Amino acid sequence: MVKIAPSILSADFARLKDEIQEVEQAGADWIHVDVMDGHFVPNITLGPLIVEAIRPHTSLPLDVHLMIEQPDRYISQFAKAGADYISVHQEACSHLHRTIYHIKEQGVKAGVVINPATPVAMIEPILPDVDLVLLMTVNPGFGGQKFISNVLSKISQVRQIVNENDLKVDIEVDGGINKETAKDAVKAGANVLVAGSAIFGASDRRQALSAIRSSCE
Ligand SMILES: O=C(CO)[C@H](O)[C@H](O)COP(=O)(O)O
Numbered sequence: 001m002v003k004i005a006p007s008i009l010s011a012d013f014a015r016l017k018d019e020i021q022e023v024e025q026a027g028a029d030w031i032h033v034d035v036m037d038g039h040f041v042p043n044i045t046l047g048p049l050i051v052e053a054i055r056p057h058t059s060l061p062l063d064v065h066l067m068i069e070q071p072d073r074y075i076s077q078f079a080k081a082g083a084d085y086i087s088v089h090q091e092a093c094s095h096l097h098r099t100i101y102h103i104k105e106q107g108v109k110a111g112v113v114i115n116p117a118t119p120v121a122m123i124e125p126i127l128p129d130v131d132l133v134l135l136m137t138v139n140p141g142f143g144g145q146k147f148i149s150n151v152l153s154k155i156s157q158v159r160q161i162v163n164e165n166d167l168k169v170d171i172e173v174d175g176g177i178n179k180e181t182a183k184d185a186v187k188a189g190a191n192v193l194v195a196g197s198a199i200f201g202a203s204d205r206r207q208a209l210s211a212i213r214s215s216c217e
């Protein structure tokens, strides 16, 4: 079963509650929350206060994608704010195993993320310890970028490791997902699709969500 996680990065921030409730009613499975610090990526977005503010307005899991340096400093704040998943970039963690267990100790599911240019080998040792692997299909920092198709082979690599070792790990892709690229990502082995502009940029969010879902079924 493929899950779809609309990214609120492309939502109307002045109407965030309504935007989230609209995609929830339209059949979204998770809500993807992009946290950027202006250092790890060249953009600044939102922090734990926004996660806390939206938490009461949806029953969907909040999938928090931290694009920040030294993420350990903020993990407990995002957990207390109501995150269900917290994912950290391998490139931002000097002690990845410690950070993943720091997330789990908060009672939150832990994810690891890699950029398009980072090889799967960099996360292979941590795969038995995580709940989620997020493979970036754009360079992080902005919504509305073009899907980097070279990442498809990395999705297949992660799927093979997960299946061979019978790991309970979701494989998520993020960046440039639309009804065409979704199909390729799912065929390669992804089971969670983040989509920002393809959903929030559409006037009919229900139609946009179901177009992505039916393209990969
Ligand atoms: O992490 C992200 C960017 O760094 C976003 O989740 C992603 O870009 C979603 O936007 P779109 O679907 O428009 O590409």
Ligand SMILES: [Fe+2]
Residues within 6 Å of the ligand: 007, 032, 033, 034, 065, 174, 194
């Ligand atoms: Fe993201």
